[in-house]
Amino acid sequence: MGPAANLNPDDLSPTQVAVILANAILGTGILTLPRLLAVAMDTPDGWVPIMIGGLIVIAFASWLVKIGSRYPGQTFFDYSPTLFGVWLSRLIVGVMIVYFVCIAAYEVRVLAEVVDMFLLEQTPKSVIIITMMCVSAYLVFGGIGAISRMCGLLLPLTVLVLFFCFALSMKSFDANNLRPVLGEGVYPVLKGIWPSAMNFLGFEIMYILPGRMKHPKKAYRAVWYGIIIVVAVYSFSYIAVIGGLSTEATKTVTWPLISLIRSFEYTGILFERFDSFLMAIWIMQIYTAFMLFHYLLVSSLKVFGVRRPYGGAFAVLPVIYILAMLPRSTFAILSLFRYVEYLFLFTIGVVPALCMVMNWIRRRSQHEA
Amino acid sequence: MRILHNMVMIMRxxxxxxxxxxxxxxxxxxxxxxxxxVYRLFHWLGTNEQFMKRWKSLKSKPKASAQPTLCSQLRQPPEKTEDEAMLHRSLNQNVDAICKQIGDNTDLYLRPFQFGQHMKAMLLYMDCATDKQLLDEFVLKPLMRLSSDGVTDRMDPNRFVRRLRLEWIPMSELEDTASLTRSISAMLVGSAVLLVDGSDHAILIGAKTKLLRAIDEPSTEALVRGPRLGFIESLRANTVILRDRTNDPNFKVIGFELGQRNRKKVSLFYVQDIAQPELVEEVKRRISQIDVDDLPESGYIEQLIEDNYMSPFPQLQTTERPDRVIAGLLEGRVAIMLDGSPFALIAPVTFNMLLQTPEDYYTRWIPGSLLRVLRYVSAFVSLFGPALYIAFISFHQGLIPTKLAISMSGTREGVPFPPLVEALMMEIAIEILREAGLRLPKPVGQAVGLVGGLVIGTAAVEAHLVSPLMVIVVALTAITSFAIPQYEAGVAIRMLRFIVMFCAATLGLYGIILFILMLLTHVVKLKSFGLPYVSPAVPFRSNDWQDFLLRLPLFKLVLRPRMLKPQDQQRETDIAKKGGDRDGSGRQSQS
Structure with missing residues (x-):
């Protein structure tokens, strides 16, 4: 960067971290979560596991912050070679890269499915995916400062339009669909926790963000804010969908939120239907989620010795693309997704645990020496 | 069994x-x-980073430095540079040397005269460039009287020249120099040079003919309410205008002389205890690296110091209005003015400035805010109007209300072109009309507008070349683009409108969204003098939002925009003052 860069350094503030975090999480989940919960629980109490899942995720994300704040100014991919040693860190990050590629592929493929279904019936999916990947690559070069500004522009817009849509859906809202509250006891709620926690994937971005902050300790607060935004969006969308469509109907539709918004019309005003708004906003959210995973991928290549990210950012695109095109149908994508859950567990559970252990060992050996 | 089951599942x-x-x-x-x-292509064309590197690589060798002020000159006379020719003691040799360099100009004028019996002197100036009346009245007249007094005999010529300058020539703009080069260059821009035989010093008499037009309201930035005052082509006059309207001792003017062949004066204005010092330094550095033959207009400076020349957006704001400049300075920005151009440049720019007018602050806050919101809406319509039309007509008829869809397809009946071609035809036609009307004299321009807008539009509809709805959309975008107060921003939006039309024609609504994402990406990456272009929007600072989409009442705007990191954050507003007084009196009563 030029000398003008030090006029306004791109250090992240806690608000920006919260916004990036929320943007990374909000993605496909907005559309699919109500159906996943309805299928898993078979009761209309999905908002309870969403909140519990949110709390669990806050705990895990704070764990990542705790590990990251030991190394101020460094991201996970900067300090992992010193922590694990070069080869072990390459192994661990290699598995994480597989996970990132899977999620990125999943996001763009879901995008392609939805756009194909609701907006462009005749355009090939490859065009939809490749154009989106190109736009993402353009932003990834801008660095974390530009990314944070982008997220800051898009998140308020998203939340505003989403809640506007939820408010409009009051027209077909029926509170009876949400009753009885906890009618079948606590057991279905327990069944719902895992799928709802899964839909918070994306908070792995906290591997990077604390290292970009001036005061990494403030990231704890940011995690709370960021996740609370997501919990609010998820639970309101769940309540709107179940209230509007009922649990039984929700189980049968692939993209319940779109079905809900398409189910009502307001005649007489300029726009009678509001699914174009929802689609626009949702595409932007998928974009930020995909772009942040792309960014994670590019930064994780550091561990493999790629210092300048330009080539790497383009090299991962064909891999993501091929992986995204592999599943035969929407059903295949959604059912194959459960294999990714193991990678998710590895990334947010095993890796931090390993970090803790290694830290402990290092400290012990330093004490003895 | 369990393993087998798992195998089957995995196979499935x-x-x-x-x-x-x-x-x-x-x-x-x-x-x-x-x-x-694409990345390689843009890399080859020059990216932001490369451009910034250019700043870095040139850091060591500035092409020009800020002009020394008179204060510093009085303390420490300017040092002699190597290739500078010096004056000689003999008058004849000096005159010969000058004539050798510029003697073949018909407008070189020599006026020999004498002090007393022996002391020859010569007044040299360029005819017309120098105000002869001034010279006659304040130079020749006192000097002639002096020579008839006869005090001049047997005085050392150098001392005599010094006394001339200090005692006998009643003009304010005098300079004493020993350099021949300096004398000639000063002569060329309208100073008269007084040479005295036996002295190797010359007096430069600043008596330039002033070519001024009357100060009137700038036609490109007309206001309903506000001072009817605009800059003119003289830097001096503009400085006077600014000085006249700011009497803050912290208001600073730094001068530069730029241009290798035609030296032009450039001034940098800022308020010392508000503007961020790093910003001022950065601007100074960039200006001092300009190295061109000539600077005909401040647009040259703009293009030579901007951050990213691949961007469609202006990164310095041009304005003819002094009140706008002063408002910018009080927010912590800096202004650059070039001699010979009525357009001041304000830096750094953020995108909200492009949609603001000074009037937002002069009218009361509710109309001011509403008009500002209206401008944002019109910028949006101007950018996306035709694209949305194309997208909905050609891809998503299902997303518009059914009745509207039916009437839209009804109006398109008989139109032989796809919506993109239809829109392109009309948009290009209206852009041509606009460009044509701009260059023509005013009455003719209006006629062109009438002929183009009314006649062609109606005829095209009747000939079933375009649908009437398309004409409405095009007219709407044209009108909304006139509502954008900055010409440069308007041009940027007009360019981008065509790109987004193509996006919409290929990928529909998805294409428009991708375009929005591209545009936002470009804007979030763009910086103007280190300040992110999207600044007031993100990073979120509640203080800056008070003056972004809306313009809250003046007494609410207590702090200057924090994105500019002003040194003196507090504005003196009515309420702030009252609060301060109340605090002060409270403290007094306690103690």
Whole structure:
């Protein structure tokens, strides 16, 4: 960067971290979560596991912050070679890269499915995916400062339009669909926790963000804010969908939120239907989620010795693309997704645990020496 | 059994995958090559980073430095540079040397005269460039009287020249120099040079003919309410205008002389205890690296010091209005003015400035805010109007209300072109009309507008070349683009409108969204003098939002925009003052 860069350094503030975090999480989940919960629980109490899942995720994300704040100014991919040693860190990050590629592929493929279904019936999916990947690559070069500004522009817009849509859906809202509250006891709620926690994937971005902050300790607060935004969006969308469509109907539709918004019309005003708004906003959210995973991928290549990210950012695109095109149908994508859950567990559970252990060992050996 | 079951499950899941066919491999290759080649192309054309590197590499050798002020000159006379020719003691040799350099100009004027019996002197100036009346009245007249007094005999010529300058020539703009080069260059811009035989010093008498037009209201930035005052082509007059309207001792003017062949004066204005010192330094540095033959207009400076020349957006604001400049300075920005151009440049720019007018602050806050919101809306319509029309007509008839869709397709009946061609025809026609009307004299321009807008529009509809709805959309975008107060921003939006039309024609609403994302990406990456272009919007600072989409009442705007990191954050507003007084009196009563 030029000398003008030090006029306004791109250090992240806690608000920006919260916004990036929320943007990374909000993605496909907005559309699919109500159906996943309805299928898993078979009761209309999905908002309870969403909140519990949110709390669990806050705990895990704070764990990542705790590990990251030991190394101020460094991201996970900067300090992992010193922590694990070069080869072990390459192994661990290699598995994480597989996970990132899977999620990125999943996001763009879901995008392609939805756009194909609701907006462009005749355009090939490859065009939809490749154009989106190109736009993402353009932003990834801008660095974390530009990314944070982008997220800051898009998140308020998203939340505003989403809640506007939820408010409009009051027209077909029926509170009876949400009753009885906890009618079948606590057991279905327990069944719902895992799928709802899964839909918070994306908070792995906290591997990077604390290292970009001036005061990494403030990231704890940011995690709370960021996740609370997501919990609010998820639970309101769940309540709107179940209230509007009922649990039984929700189980049968692939993209319940779109079905809900398409189910009502307001005649007489300029726009009678509001699914174009929802689609626009949702595409932007998928974009930020995909772009942040792309960014994670590019930064994780550091561990493999790629210092300048330009080539790497383009090299991962064909891999993501091929992986995204592999599943035969929407059903295949959604059912194959459960294999990714193991990678998710590895990334947010095993890796931090390993970090803790290694830290402990290092400290012990330093004490003895 | 369990293992077998798992195997079966995995086999079933694998069957959900398909083996990538050749078209997938091809597209995968394309997904790497397309962005990579675009990236290489833009890299080759010059990226932001490269451009910033240019600043860095030139850091060591500034081409010009800020002009020394008179204060510093009085303390420490300017040092002699190597290739500077010096004056000689003999008058004849000096005159010969000058004539050798510029003697073949018909407008060189020599006026020999004498002090007393022996002391020869010569007044040299360029005819017309120098105000002869001034010279006659304040130079020749006192000097002639002096020579008839006869005090001059047997005085050392150098001392005599010094006394001339200090005692006998009643003019304010005098300079004493020993340099021949300096004398000649001063003569060329309208100073008279007084040479005395036996002295190797010359007196430069600043008596330039002033070519001024009357100060009137700038036609490009007319206001309903506000001072009817605009800059003119003289830097001096503009400085006077600014000085006249600011009497803050912290208001600073730094001068530069730029241009290798035609030296032009450039001034940098800022308020010392508000503007961020790093910003001032950065602007000074960039200005001092300008190295061109000539600077005909401040647009040259703009293009030579901007951050990213690949951007469609202006990164310095041009204005003819002194009140706008002063408002910018009080927010912590800096202004640059060039002699010979009525357009001041304000830096750094953020995108909200492009949609603001000074009037927002002069009218009361509710109308001011509403008009500002209206401008944002019109910028949006102007950018996306035709694109949305194309997208909804050609891809998403299902997303618009059914009745509207039916009437829209009814109006398009008989139109032989796809919506994109239809829109392009009309948009290009209206852009041509606009460009044509701009250059023509005013009455003719209006006629062109009438002929173009009314006649062509109606005729095109009747000939079933375009649908009437398209004409409405095009007219709407044209009108909304007139509502954008900054000409440069308007041009940027007009350019981008065509790109987004193509996006909409290929990918519909999805294309428009991709375009929005591209545009936002460009804007979030763009910086103007280190300040992010999207600044007031993000990073979120509640203080800056008070003056972004809305303009809150003046007494609410207590702090200057924090994005500019002003040194003196507090504005003196009514309420702030009252609060301060109340605090002060409270403290007094306690103690």
């Amino acid at each position: 899941d694998l069957s959900l995958l398909k083996i990538p066919t050749w078209d997938i491999w091809l597209a995968a290759g394309f997904s790497f090559l397309a962005p990579y080649l």
